[in-house]
Amino acid sequence: MENFIKKFSETSLADIREVGGKNASLGELFTQLTAKGILIPNGFAVTVAGFRYFIEHNQLEDELRKLMAELDRENFSNLSKTGAKARKLILDGVMPGDLKMAIIDAYDYLFEQTEPAVAVRSSATAEDLPGASFAGQHESYLNIKGHVAIVDAVKRCFASLYTDRAIKYREDKGFDHGKVFLSVGIQRMVRSDTACSGVGFTLEPESGFRDIVHLAGVWGLGENMVQGTVTPDEFLVFKPSLKKNLRSIIQKNLGSKSKTMVYATTDNAVNATLNRDTPWELREQFVLSDKEVEKLAGWALIIEDHYGQPMDFEWAKDGDDHKLYIIQARPETVHSQEKKLLVKTCSIIEKGEEITRGEAIGNMITTGTARLLASPSEADRLRPGDILVTDMTSPDWDPVLKKVSGIITNKGGRTSHAAIIARELGVVAIVGTENATVNIKEGEAITISCAEGKTGYVYRGKLNWRETVTDAGAITLPGTVKAQLIIGEPEKAFQLSLFPNDGVGLMRLEFIINNYVRVHPMALMRFEKVTRELDRIKITNLTHTYQRKEQYFVDKLAEGVATIAAAFYPKEVIVRMSDFKSNEYAGLIGGSYFEPQEENPMIGFRGASRYYNEHYRDGFRLECEAMKVVRDEMGFTNVKLMIPFCRTVEEGKKVVDLMASYGLKRGENDLQIFVMAEIPGNVLLAEEFAQVFDGFSIGSNDLTQLTLGIDRDSSLIAGLFDEQNAASKQLITMMIEKANRLGKKVGLCGQAASDSEAFTRLLVETGIDSISFNPDALIRGIENINAALKTGKRHHEEHRATVTSH
Numbered sequence: 001m002e003n004f005i006k007k008f009s010e011t012s013l014a015d016i017r018e019v020g021g022k023n024a025s026l027g028e029l030f031t032q033l034t035a036k037g038i039l040i041p042n043g044f045a046v047t048v049a050g051f052r053y054f055i056e057h058n059q060l061e062d063e064l065r066k067l068m069a070e071l072d073r074e075n076f077s078n079l080s081k082t083g084a085k086a087r088k089l090i091l092d093g094v095m096p097g098d099l100k101m102a103i104i105d106a107y108d109y110l111f112e113q114t115e116p117a118v119a120v121r122s123s124a125t126a127e128d129l130p131g132a133s134f135a136g137q138h139e140s141y142l143n144i145k146g147h148v149a150i151v152d153a154v155k156r157c158f159a160s161l162y163t164d165r166a167i168k169y170r171e172d173k174g175f176d177h178g179k180v181f182l183s184v185g186i187q188r189m190v191r192s193d194t195a196c197s198g199v200g201f202t203l204e205p206e207s208g209f210r211d212i213v214h215l216a217g218v219w220g221l222g223e224n225m226v227q228g229t230v231t232p233d234e235f236l237v238f239k240p241s242l243k244k245n246l247r248s249i250i251q252k253n254l255g256s257k258s259k260t261m262v263y264a265t266t267d268n269a270v271n272a273t274l275n276r277d278t279p280w281e282l283r284e285q286f287v288l289s290d291k292e293v294e295k296l297a298g299w300a301l302i303i304e305d306h307y308g309q310p311m312d313f314e315w316a317k318d319g320d321d322h323k324l325y326i327i328q329a330r331p332e333t334v335h336s337q338e339k340k341l342l343v344k345t346c347s348i349i350e351k352g353e354e355i356t357r358g359e360a361i362g363n364m365i366t367t368g369t370a371r372l373l374a375s376p377s378e379a380d381r382l383r384p385g386d387i388l389v390t391d392m393t394s395p396d397w398d399p400v401l402k403k404v405s406g407i408i409t410n411k412g413g414r415t416s417h418a419a420i421i422a423r424e425l426g427v428v429a430i431v432g433t434e435n436a437t438v439n440i441k442e443g444e445a446i447t448i449s450c451a452e453g454k455t456g457y458v459y460r461g462k463l464n465w466r467e468t469v470t471d472a473g474a475i476t477l478p479g480t481v482k483a484q485l486i487i488g489e490p491e492k493a494f495q496l497s498l499f500p501n502d503g504v505g506l507m508r509l510e511f512i513i514n515n516y517v518r519v520h521p522m523a524l525m526r527f528e529k530v531t532r533e534l535d536r537i538k539i540t541n542l543t544h545t546y547q548r549k550e551q552y553f554v555d556k557l558a559e560g561v562a563t564i565a566a567a568f569y570p571k572e573v574i575v576r577m578s579d580f581k582s583n584e585y586a587g588l589i590g591g592s593y594f595e596p597q598e599e600n601p602m603i604g605f606r607g608a609s610r611y612y613n614e615h616y617r618d619g620f621r622l623e624c625e626a627m628k629v630v631r632d633e634m635g636f637t638n639v640k641l642m643i644p645f646c647r648t649v650e651e652g653k654k655v656v657d658l659m660a661s662y663g664l665k666r667g668e669n670d671l672q673i674f675v676m677a678e679i680p681g682n683v684l685l686a687e688e689f690a691q692v693f694d695g696f697s698i699g700s701n702d703l704t705q706l707t708l709g710i711d712r713d714s715s716l717i718a719g720l721f722d723e724q725n726a727a728s729k730q731l732i733t734m735m736i737e738k739a740n741r742l743g744k745k746v747g748l749c750g751q752a753a754s755d756s757e758a759f760t761r762l763l764v765e766t767g768i769d770s771i772s773f774n775p776d777a778l779i780r781g782i783e784n785i786n787a788a789l790k791t792g793k794r795h796h797e798e799h800r801a802t803v804t805s806h
Contacts, residue, residue, distance in 0.1 A: 004050040004102040007110065008043050008187075019045040020123030020183040025329055033306060038299045039325045043118070043187030044106045046154055048125060050099050051182045054158060058093035061178070064162075068177045071167070076399070079164050080377070086162035095151055103154060104147045107186065117143045117189035119327070120153035122160050126180045136395045136417075137166040138182065142221070143189055143263045143272075150186065157184045164376075168399035190327060193262040193273075194319025196287035197222040198232060200296060201312045201332060202304040205414070205423065206362065207494035208335025209567060210310065213237040213297040216413070217287040219278055220260035222314065228392040228412025228419070229275070231255040231432055233286050237297035238566045238634070246635040249293055250562040251490075254545075255413060257283050284545060292317075292324060303329050310335065334423050344469045346451040347776060352459040355440055358408070358433035360449075360456030361419045363495055366406045366428040367447045367462040370440050376400050387448065389440050393418040401425060406448045408436045408458060430456035454491035470779055475500040478785040481763075482770035485778060486749055488512070490560045493567035496775055500782060503571030503638070504564065505772030506697065506749040509578045509623070512560035514588070517553055518542065521619035523590025524549040530590045538589050550622055557626035558634075565636035572638050574674060574697065577623055579644040581606050602711055607645020607676075612654045624662035632669060642674040642697060649685060652692040666694070674745070678702035683731050686738040695745030697772075698735055700752060704728040723752040724759055736766040745769050754781040761788035 006019055011027025019027065023045040030040045055061055067086050072078045107118070122138030139160035141153040160166065161182045170177055190197075198217030203210050216225060216232040224230045234253040242248035257278050264272035288296070296315055303326070304311050313329040346365040368387040373379070379400040382388065387406035390397075394417055401407065401421050405428065409418050412431035422429035428448050430436075440446060440458065447463040450456045477483055477500050484505030485496060490512065513521075519539055523530050527549055530536055543552040565573045581601035586592045594615065598604040605613075611620040630636050641664065646652045656666060656673060666673050675682065675689055678699030682689055686696070700723045705711070707728045710721050722728070732748070739746035747770035753760045754777035763771060764785060773781040 004047055004053065004099055005106045006045045006047050007106070008040075008045070011045060016125055018047050018049070018183070019185075020048065020125040020181075021330070022121060022123035022328065023183050023185040024123075026185060026187065028306075029303070029326060029329055033302060036302050038302060039323055041119075041188040041190055041325055041327060042110060043185055044110055045123065046099075046103060046184040046186070048181040048183050050102070051158055051184075053096060053099055054090075054093065054155075057096045057099075058090075060089055060093060063089055065178055068167075071171075073171060076168065076171075077380075079167060079399070083162050083164040083167055086167075087159040090159040090162070091155060093155070095155060100151050103151055103186075107147070107150055111188060115146050117145050117191075118150065119185075119187045119189050120144050120150065120157060121185045121187065121328075122157040123183040123185050124161065124166075124180060125183065126175055136398070137169050138163060143193075154184045154186075158182055163396075165395055165398040172402070187327070190316040190325045191319045192222070192316035193220050195317040195322070196220070197314070197316040198225060198287070199312065199314055200300055201310070202300050203310045203332060203335060204236070204494045205312075205332075205334075205420075207498060208310075209494035209497060211239045211566065211569070212494070213239060213242070213300045215288070215293060215296055215300075215315075216255075217315075218255070218257050218260075219282055219287055220262050220276075221273065222316070223273070224259055224261045224275065225413070226417050227394050228409055228416030228431060230257050230259050230278075230411070231413040232257065233288070234414065235288070235293045235297075236563065236566075237293060238562070238569075239297075239301060240569065241566075241635045242294065242297055242301065244635055247629070247633040248297065249290055250566050250634065251559045252286065254284070254286060257287070288317075296324060299326060307331065342469055342471055344467065345776070346449075346465055346467050348447075348449050348451060349464040349466055351457075352447065352461045352463050355446065355458045355460055356408075356430075356433045356436050357455055357457050358430040358436070359412075359414055359419075360452075360454055361414065361422045361429040361431060362426075363451050363492075364428045365447065365449045365451050365465040365467070367445065367465075368405045370408075370442065370444050370446050371404075372437055372440065372442045373400075379403075387446060389436050391437060392416070393421070397421075401427065407431075408433060408440065408448065410434055410436050430458060433458070453489050468779075470499075472498060472500055475779065475782060476786065477502060477782065478789055480789065481768060481785050482747070483778065483782045483785055484747070484770050484772040486772045486774050487564060490516075490563035492775070493564040497567040499775070499778055501568070501571070501778065502770065503568050504573040505747050505770050506642075507561070507564055507573055507575045509557065509561070509576065510580055510584070512557055513578060513580070516560050517556045518589055519553065520585060520588040520591035520594055521550070521553050521622045522594040522616065523588075524553050525618045525622070526594070529593050531593075535590050542589075553622045554626045554629065557623065558629040561626065561630050561639065562634050562636060565630060565634075565639050568638070569636065570638050572640055573636075574640045574642050575627065576642040576644050576676070577611070577620070579607055600711065602705070607647075608643050608651050608655050609645070609647065611643075612651075612658050617658075620658070621662050624659055624664050628663045631671065632663075637670050640672040640674060640694075642676060643693070644676045644699070645678060645702070646675050646689075647679060647681065649688040649692060652689060656692055676702075677735050677746075679706055680731060683735045683738070686735060687742065690739075690742045690744050693744075696735060696739050696747070698732055698746065698748040698750075700728070700732065700748060700750030703731060707731055723750060724756065729759075729762065733762065733766045736763070736768050739769075740767045747772060753784060754778075757784045757787055760784035761791060764788040765792055 008027045008030040013028045016024040121140040144153045201214040204212040215235040218225045218232045232255040236251035260278045310332040371386045372389045385405045388404045389408045392411040407429040409431045445462045447459040482502035486506045488508035488511035543549045546552045582595045583601045586595040610616040672694040674695045675693040676699045677696040749772040753771045
């Protein structure tokens with residue numbers, strides 16, 4: 001009888017055959033990691049021997065085998081009926097008296113209080129492949145109390161071996177149904193219904209980037225998050241900063257958390273819960289404090305280190321003792337399995353009518369026929385390649401989702417069931433649209449695009465798009481000339497970091513300010529000057545969790561920059577301070593109160609001239625505060641700063657001195673400050689500018705504009721604009737040669753180097769240090785640099801041979 005029960009305190013990963021993967025992992029956590037400060041709720045397992053004894057006692061083996069033999073393995077038309085019959089056989093079975101007493105005795109002995117609430121969870125194992133994952137296939141029962149209820153919950157777990165999705169999963173994996181067994185874990189219940197709960201990954205779940213801990217959480221039970229009923233709070237923690245005890249939370253995103261799932265007060269229903277509206281004050285509050293986020297992230301590092309691989313885990317906070325607990329951990333199954341680094345990129349060639357939008361899962365594009373389904377029971381309407389449109393999904397949808405090319409849901413976030421399954425299956429998905437089932441028509445052709453950033457778009461019709469697959473391992477970086485990226489969108493950073501690259505040569509702040517901050521910095525500093533009621537409401541809504549409105553700007557800007565800096569760490573990331581033109585600044589919320597009306601903003605109040613001017617100086621201070629947070633508090637010393645559109649040497653000195661007064665002193669904490677070389681005067685006076693700055697970055701677009709006297713915003717003369725014009729090329733080569741003589745770094749940001757191998761060769765032969773490319777041009781740009789280096793080497797060798805022969 002003893003082998004029917006195994007306490008967590010005597011269980012480890014070596015016991016998978018006996019207690020299944022989930023219980024073996026809980027035992028491993030409990031026995032190995034509690035000593036390291038991780039809190040794991042105590043419990044025990046009803047072993048596989050107990051399950052097999054139950055099947056044998058009720059003489060069910062032959063009947064279950066016959067049922068599975070009758071399964072339609074072609075179309076699975078009788079899957080639902082077969083599963084229901086199998087489950088009924090088990091639920092109608094009698095729990096053997098000795099097994100029942102073993103469960104009750106362990107329950108009474110192991111937990112302190114009388115009739116404590118416990119979680120009863122299924123834990124499967126396969127005879128042939130004990131290490132196989134059966135995550136999400138079987139049932140769990142929460143808040144179970146008392147002898148009768150716990151024995152009943154164990155039997156229900158036994159029956160869940162034959163859920164429809166579990167049967168289909170075993171068929172897909174080629175498992176013999178008769179050789180997959182169930183153990184049941186009974187664990188002290190963490191009362192997260194009166195606090196919060198969530199999930200975590202020891203990598204960034206979209207890209208597989210390894211230096212991030214990703215946490216998500218909701219108020220109450222985590223089922224709302226798994227089902228995608230609510231959008232959770234999300235936190236990104238940078239592992240290297242965490243290990244150095246620096247400020248490590250690089251991103252915090254407040255979720256809507258509109259519902260809170262709690263246990264029903266009645267005890268006569270299994271898994272009885274209520275889904276209440278979350279009070280407004282809690283919706284606007286993060287579920288975890290910064291200290292709690294860092295504690296969970298620290299535990300994540302310990303767990304990952306112990307298992308020696310990326311992990312995902314579940315956490316919960318107890319509303320009674322207010323402590324955090326890890327309640328489950330398992331190996332991450334998507335990115336950790338990838339061996340060859342294939343960089344797949346998609347780009348939309350044409351855009352049709354937008355139907356709806358939501359959170360993009362992955363970065364792919366697909367087209368197909370929309371099928372609006374209310375439940376998995378309508379799966380017979382799906383054809384392979386269709387796009388599923390539904391309110392939300394749950395594990396019962398799993399057999400259905402293997403047919404589709406895309407998933408669109410009204411509800412859910414990046415850690416909802418639909419998002420997780422989409423990643424595992426490699427299916428394009430957009431979640432949290434709110435209105436997909438209303439706006440999308442049944443049977444219409446649609447295109448899903450997740451290749452345009454964090455937001456995913458659904459377009460009407462089957463549109464044209466391009467897919468490129470590159471084996472990153474086959475790309476050789478030039479080495480002597482750095483190939484860097486031009487980037488502005490933090491949500492693309494982790495994916496782009498997988499590309500072959502030497503860091504970021506130009507990180508634009510404008511995208512972060514425009515899309516994350518949205519408010520003009522001076523409108524935060526001088527809120528009293530914002531008189532339009534709608535603007536005041538917008539600013540108040542965005543900043544209402546801050547005592548000082550300007551801190552909102554600093555935090556949002558710092559988070560955006562830190563995300564990109566983390567993605568490429570320790571490679572250099574050159575951040576260009578804001579370079580909006582006055583008409584673009586005016587487009588920010590509250591911007592019209594602080595911006596002049598200019599005839600030609602392209603050569604007006606922009607760049608360095610703004611920074612020390614009283615009309616923007618306080619706004620620049622906020623930019624500098626954000627950069628100081630990123631570099632000094634978070635530890636991203638790979639971030640270097642760059643000043644755009646600096647017209648005179650004196651102006652450069654003013655800006656550098658002002659930055660020093662704001663805590664960004666050149667040379668301190670390895671800080672380097674570069675200047676854009678985009679005005680002919682920068683080139684002509686390079687020697688003087690070199691005394692003020694650490695290096696140059698040639699902005700070929702503006703340099704060409706000002707060399708040729710062209711307003712590049714004017715469509716009337718756009719045809720005259722050419723970066724490869726002889727005058728423009730002469731200034732570019734002059735800048736490179738001067739920088740080389742001065743011993744200063746010099747790079748170039750522009751499209752021409754990817755478009756033209758001849759232009760790239762000119763840059764390489766002149767002695768450029770780095771060339772920065774937009775992501776879609778990076779691979780072609782690297783090829784052009786390599787070709788230029790190869791040609792240059794050949795010419796050099798031919799020249800030496802000629803000299804030698806003479």
